Amino acid sequence: MPDSDILTLLLGATLAVKMVLIFLALMSVWSWTIIFFKFFTIGTARKKVMTGYDAFMDSDDLTTGLKKLGGKEDSPLARVSTLAVQEFRLLEKADVNRERKRLLVKDTLRRVLKQGITKEMRHLTRNLPFLATCANAAPFIGLFGTVWGIMHSFHAIGLAQSAALATVAPGISEALIATAVGLLVAIPATISYNYFLGKLNEVETGMIDFAGAFLNRAEREIAWASKGEKKD
Numbered sequence: 001m002p003d004s005d006i007l008t009l010l011l012g013a014t015l016a017v018k019m020v021l022i023f024l025a026l027m028s029v030w031s032w033t034i035i036f037f038k039f040f041t042i043g044t045a046r047k048k049v050m051t052g053y054d055a056f057m058d059s060d061d062l063t064t065g066l067k068k069l070g071g072k073e074d075s076p077l078a079r080v081s082t083l084a085v086q087e088f089r090l091l092e093k094a095d096v097n098r099e100r101k102r103l104l105v106k107d108t109l110r111r112v113l114k115q116g117i118t119k120e121m122r123h124l125t126r127n128l129p130f131l132a133t134c135a136n137a138a139p140f141i142g143l144f145g146t147v148w149g150i151m152h153s154f155h156a157i158g159l160a161q162s163a164a165l166a167t168v169a170p171g172i173s174e175a176l177i178a179t180a181v182g183l184l185v186a187i188p189a190t191i192s193y194n195y196f197l198g199k200l201n202e203v204e205t206g207m208i209d210f211a212g213a214f215l216n217r218a219e220r221e222i223a224w225a226s227k228g229e230k231k232d
Contacts (some may be wrong), residue, residue: 017174020145021181024138028185031134035192037069042124042199048075049206056210062217076124077210080116084214087112106219109228113211121204128196134189140184148174 052069056077059065066085069078086106150172 011033016148017145024181024185031189046203049203052077053206053210076120083116084109084112117207131189131193135186138182138185142179145178146175
């Protein structure tokens with residue numbers, strides 16, 4: 001169908017169908033904005049987590065590993081580790097024996113690391129539910145336009161007292177356009193949402209692995225420091 005014919009159908013559509021198409025167009029614009037933004041932010045976060053974890057594991061000690069992560073603006077791992085280091089320094093000042101302090105470090109750092117990961121994931125998943133909403137709701141919104149267009153066609157048949165194709169074709173055509181637009185909104189949103197979920201799972205797994213490695217290394221260094229004190 002030529003573009004001019006489609007435009008003519010849209011201009012001649014009922015007010016309800018026009019409102020449906022405008023609403024779907026707004027949903028499409030916002031969903032594509034989210035898709036482009038999340039493609040870069042989640043992709044960058046995934047790369048930073050993977051490279052940061054490898055650099056941390058290749059380091060000889062905790063301090064060197066943390067320096068390789070970069071600044072807080074560079075990597076989710078740097079932001080998570082900063083929270084843990086701040087808590088670690090507070091625990092070092094606690095007026096308790098080394099054994100008790102070691103237990104506090106293990107328990108407290110685990111909670112802090114978990115909170116840091118949760119905060120990062122909450123930031124990365126922001127606005128993604130809208131894609132899920134588009135994927136689920138857009139086809140039904142388009143279907144509403146379809147039903148309304150068909151109702152308009154039957155009403156035209158009643159007024160014209162004729163079931164000729166020329167009478168019902170415009171209403172049916174605008175109805176099918178509403179369905180097509182609904183699917184055009186839903187399909188990219190569905191594909192993108194599932195794609196982002198897979199990438200986010202990799203990011204979360206990488207941060208959890210980093211948290212475990214950070215906690216293990218912190219415990220070992222505290223144990224070595226404790227042995228050093230006993231020898232003195």
